[in-house]
Each structure stands twice: as structure tokens, then as C-alpha cells.
Amino acid sequence: MSPRLLFRTFAFAELVTWAGLITALILRGTGVTDAMVAPAGGVHGFVFLAYCVITVFVWANDRWRFGAGALGLISAVIPFATLPFELVMDRRGRLGRSWRLAPGEDEPRGFVEQVQAWVLRHPWWSVVILLAGVTAVFSVLLWLGPPIPKG
Template identity: 70%
Template sequence: MSPRVLFRIFAFAELVTWAGLITALIVRGAGVTDALVRPAGGIHGFVFLSYCVVTVLLWVDRRWKVGTGLLGLGSAIIPFATLPFELVADKKGLFGGPNWRLGPDGERPRGFVEHVLAWILKHPWLSILLLLVAVTAAFTILLWLGPPIPMGDH
């Protein structure tokens, strides 16, 4: 899968899960039910973490400037901002060609971070499994810690 397509999928998923979470919060605020907030928040949190992983992968592979990488990560914090970031990044050519720069037939990695990404791209199925486990572990820890604002303190 090309870097552009991968990023586009996760940027759109982040946007959709923001919509779901906001809708659940509105439904709760209207007094209808609060039962939707936990699943919508959970799905959004998982997609948020996954989007961040994909953003870092592209940041390394495409050698984005620090500001671009931080803007990409920050766009996930603002509702629906991943779409404008993705559109502008695509227009500026930040996703490059269809192949990964550090893929099996690509450039030789330099430094630890590029070696890790090159390994990930050389072993995609194992990497997906390991990244899924890592995101799930982070997600589980965050769920255990609780919401950023305790429910009774709003």
C-alpha cells in the first residue's frame, strides 16, 4: 500500500471517529443517553493512536520537517483537521511517489529510526501485528487510567 493511500485511510478514519464521538457527546448533552460515549470514545481513541503511528511512519519515510510532522500529529487533536492536513500535504507532494522510500527496494536506511522503519516495511504482516499489539496496549493503559476529564468534574 502506498504511503499516500495509507495516510488517507487513517486521516479519514480519524475524521469519522471524531464525528461519532461528537455526536455521542451531543446525544448525552441532550439527555437522551450517555451509553454511546464510551464506545464512540474508545473507537476514536484507538483510531487516534493508529493515526499517530501512521503519521510518524510517514514523517520518517518522507523526511518531513519537524514542523510538518508535529502539524500532522496535532491535526488529530482538532476535530476534522486531519482532512485539511491530508489535502494540503498531498497538494505539496509530501506523500511522494507510490513506493516507500525505505521499502525493500528503496534507499538504504540511515540511523536507528530509519532502520526500524525499513524493518517494518520489509516485514509488513508481522509489523502490523506488532503495531496492533502496541496500539492496543497503549489504548488499554489509557482506558485503565480513565478519561482525561473525570466524568463527575464537568
């Protein structure tokens, strides 16, 4: 999977989960039901964390400037902003078609590139570690509770 496809997939997933969460909040606010808020919030939180990890990964691969990478992360906080960000980055040619640190490609320089090269050379272990890490962070956040207390 190319950096472009990976980023586009998660940018769209982030948008979809925002829509689900906002719909659930509207249903709760109008008194229809509050049963959808917890699952929609949970799915959105998980996709949000995964999107942030993937944004940093693509940022490093495609050597985005700091402002572009930071804007990519900030776009996850604003409802539906990941799609316009992704479209602009794609139009500008900033979403790579290949991994530059894949085996047989560029040699990594610095800590971030060393980590990325290891991930690209050990994809299955990387997926397991990534899922475990995102799940651990997600679990801690669930244990802490929602960002805005109910009531």
C-alpha cells in the first residue's frame, strides 16, 4: 500500500467517524437516544489515533514541512477537515506513491527515519505493535472518560 493510499484511506475514515459521532450527539441532544454516543465516540477515537500515527508516518516519508505536518494533525480535530487537507496535499503532489525508506531504497538518517525503515522492513510486526499501542492508548483514554463530562 502506497503512502498516498494509506493516508487517503484514513483521512476518509476520520471524516466518516466524525459524521457518526456528530449524528450520535444530535440524536442525544434531541432526546431521541444516547445509546449511540459511546460506540460512535469509541470508533472515532480509535480512528483519530490511527490517523495521527499515519499522518506522522507519511509526513516523515514525504518530508513535509513542519507546518504541513502540523496542519495534517490539526485537521483531525476539526470535523471533516481531513478530506480537504488530503485533497490539497494530493493535488500538490505531496502524497508519495512509494515508501522512500523501503528495503533497497534510501538509507535512513536520524531516529524517526530509523523507526520508519524498521517498520517498512517488518510490516507484520509493525502492524501488531501499532495495533497494540493504539489499543493501549485508547484503553487509557476510555478509562479516563470523555473529554467533556456529561451533565
